[in-house]
Amino acid sequence: MGKPLPADYNTTETRSMLLNIGPSHPAMHGVIRIIAELDGETVTNIDTEIGYLHRAFEKSCEQGQYNVALPYSDRLNYVSPLISNVGYCLSVERLLGIDTTDRCKYIRVIMCEISRITDHLTCVGASSMELGAFTVFLYMIKAREWFWELVESVTGARLTISYARVGGLKADLPADFAEKTLHAIAETRKVLKEVEGLLNSNRIFYDRMKDTGVISKEDALSYGITGPFLRSTGVDLDVRRYAPSLVYDRLNFDIPVGEHGDNLDRYYVRMEEMQQSMRIIEQALRDIPAGEVTVDLAGQSVKAYQMVDDAKMGLTRGMKQVAVVADPTLEGSSGAQHANVYSANKLVALPKKEDTYGNIEGLMNHFKLVMHGHGIRPVKGEAYVPVEGANGELGFFVVSDGTDKPYRVRVRPPCFAIMSALHKCLVGDQVADIIPTFGSVNMIAGELDR
Amino acid sequence: MSISATLSTKFSQEVTDLKEANGQLWGYVDKRAVKKVCAYLKNDCGFNILMDLTCVDYLHWEEKADRFEIVYNLYSMKANERIFLRARVSEDDAVIDSVDSVWPAANWLEREVWDMFGIRFTGHPGLKRILMYEEFQGHALRKDYNYSKRQPLIGPKN
Missing domain, CATH: 1.10.645.10 (Cytochrome-c3 Hydrogenase, chain B)
Structure with a gap:
């Protein structure tokens, strides 16, 4: 038998407990910090802290084309x-x-x-x-x-x-x-x-x-x-x-x-x-x-590097008529189907790689779209x-x-x-309910914090 | 009565430059009336969702009288209508009323605008940074905040 409690001892004193979950926690996917205030097993308040994956997405977008x-x-x-x-x-x-x-x-x-x-x-x-x-x-x-x-x-x-x-897609x-x-x-x-x-x-x-x-x-x-x-x-x-x-x-x-x-x-x-x-x-x-395949390359094609070598030596006769077979790494997966998936608007769409490497119009078009100070230029607006x-x-x-x-x-x-x-979802629930609820939110820190 | 007609009769002073573009309505709202107009739109016109609230920094734009514009992106489920209200905020007086009491969704969105643009929202229950840390100096999405500026919390400072 222990000592009896003093008469004025308050046996019912309760205090809430703060439980910190995250930013890196095995039961949480994604970096986020949840500070839960608990009364026993019951969640009485939740404070959510985000920003751990902030990568300045919006600022970075303003820097390039x-x-x-x-x-x-x-x-x-x-x-x-x-x-x-x-x-x-x-x-x-x-x-x-x-x-x-x-x-x-x-x-x-x-x-x-x-x-x-x-x-x-x-x-x-x-x-x-x-x-x-x-x-x-x-x-x-x-x-x-x-x-x-x-x-x-x-x-x-x-x-x-x-x-x-x-204006389109990279490839068909x-x-x-x-x-x-x-x-x-x-x-x-x-x-x-x-x-x-x-x-x-x-x-x-x-x-x-x-x-x-x-x-x-x-x-x-x-x-x-x-x-x-x-x-x-x-x-x-x-x-x-x-x-x-x-x-x-x-x-x-x-x-x-x-x-x-x-x-x-x-x-x-x-x-x-x-x-x-x-x-x-x-x-x-x-x-x-x-998709309509717009060009038939059979029979009259030449490798891009060959064309460049020929052009260096001045052998440009008839060069505009032949189609160029670009290297697969340059061509993408479907240069021939380029028109199926890409806008025909030359102010927006990059030309297909065969044109970029094969004729001066294509090269200039490409240049105008990718160089600083050129590129796609929408009118002022939102x-x-x-x-x-x-x-x-x-x-x-x-x-x-x-x-x-x-x-x-x-x-x-x-x-x-x-x-x-x-x-709103969690207050009143149990601690263990945080996990399925957070799972069903499907939080993706990449888009949450940007 | 269409929403643009309703707004221009009821708030002829406060809401201006209403125009339709691509099925969306765009307009300007006086920043002193923003809470009143928003509450009216929510309670009487059915714009029950605040989809987005953001800010644009128009530094050096000649045609813009004030540096900042807060953009309210409101959606009405009942009428399937969308309206973009913009409120001009000047650099010297970068304060606007909070609409947190109208849509609780504004709570975090306004914190983000404060964090990134340094615009204060009066009546906001807890206006503190949300994506950046409290020690961060300046507001990163302002156009005069240099992209390459670094403020590491640990390690050598540059």
């Missing part, structure tokens, strides 16, 4: 970089007042939807893993791999793709793209079915997702939340439907919505959105106009075009001062709004 900002946009949402690429190009094209070819639009739609699938696969896979469902993670990453191989076959890179160009699709894509879609449908079998009626998964991280419709709207996060509360807001750019108005797809705005509904919405994206890709592959990113409305606000460099590039990062409302 319009196409120079494109590779930076890959690094915004690095799980679905194609959407940021396309979004930036659409804004600059609106500023220039130009349109792209139909085939280019279809390819952009296909690549955006592939990106949306890879993004959702990563999000659902990673957050399931954090709840202990490691198998799901492996299955989903396996499926993502098929899509990233497709992306690689089109763009030449898996993550830092830089595929879109102002490779020959066997449709076949490979349909195969990847068929396989992914099987994977999603397996995942649903593993998760949907899994006691642990269901209990940890159901009624956790709840946000009301009104709160979500007042915090400017868009995308799957908003749709899980029952609002069918989707940029592809309300401000369709590209060819989204010609394609059939549904917008899945949830009911409760909790983590489970966000999981369901993302799973269904992947199915809808695959539906869009199938339709787009069916409807895509065939443009904002929203696209549906994987996390919600992604928009680039581009201001031009009439020179070849963007005067200001502002990106509206979709998860910025969600992160600013994180306390």
Whole structure:
């Protein structure tokens, strides 16, 4: 027996505890600091600190020409970089007042939807893993791999793709793209079915997702939340439907919505959105106009280096008539199909590499577009075009001062709004609920901090 | 009545230069009336989402009377309409009313504008830097902030 407590001892004194999670924490993907105020296991307040991955994206965009900002946009949402690429190009094209070819639009739609699938696969896979469902993670990453191989076959890179160009695309699709894509879609449908079998009626998964991280419709709207996060509360807001750019108005797809705005509904919405994206890709592959191959190179072509050597010796007779076969590293993957996917507007589109290296007009055109003080020059003004990113409305606000460099590039990062409302989802929940909620936010530090 | 007609009758003094471009409405709003106009747009016109709030630094632009312009990007779900309101803010008096009480979304967005452009928002509940650290000197997205300037927290200072 210990000593009895003094009579005035306050046995019910309680103090809240501060728990610091992050910036680098094994259960958090992405660098972010959450300071949680706890009363026992219950979260009473949340303070979110961001900025750990700030790379001065907007400032850097102002330093170079319009196409120079494109590779930076890959690094915004690095799980679905194609959407940021396309979004930036659409804004600059609106500023220039130009349109792209139909085939280019279809390819952009296909690549955006592939990106949306890879993004959702990563999000659902990673957050399931954090709840202990490691198998799901492996299955989903396996499926993502098929899509990233497709992306690689089109763009030449898996993550830092830089595929879109102002006025078009870097290259056309490779020959066997449709076949490979349909195969990847068929396989992914099987994977999603397996995942649903593993998760949907899994006691642990269901209990940890159901009624956790709840946000009301009104709160979500007042915090400017868009995308799957908003749709899980029952609002069918989707940029592809309300401000369709590209060819989204010609394609059939549904917008899945949830009911409760909790983590489970966000999981369901993302799973269904992947199915809808695959539906869009199938339709787009069916409807895509065939590209016309504009030049027939057979029979009268000459290697670029040979041409340069000949020209040095003055052997230029008849040189303008022959087509040049440029080195594959210069040519890109589809010099012959250049006109299919690139604007014919010489003030915007780079000429194909054969022309750049093969004749003086092409060289001058190229020079005028890439040298400092020349380049793409939209008139003074500003443009904002929203696209549906994987996390919600992604928009680039581009201001031009009439020179070849963007005067200001502002990106509206979709998860910025969600992160600013994180306390609305988490206050009142348990500490353990932070993990699935944060997972379903799908925070991408690259676009959040820019 | 269209939104542009409503705005120009109700706020004939405060809202000016309304013009339509590419299905989006652009206009200027007097910075002293920004909170009033925003509250009206939200409560009576259905502009329920503040999609974005940002700033542009028009240093050395001859046609711009004031150095900064705050851009409010508002979206109405019901009418599927978008309006871009811009408020002129001068360099000497870089202060504007916060719209945090209208849309809570403005909280972080205004912190970012303060961080990057150094514009103060009166009535903001906690105006502190968001992307940069508190010790950071100056405001990085101002046009007179040199791109190559470095301010490392640790290591040799240049």
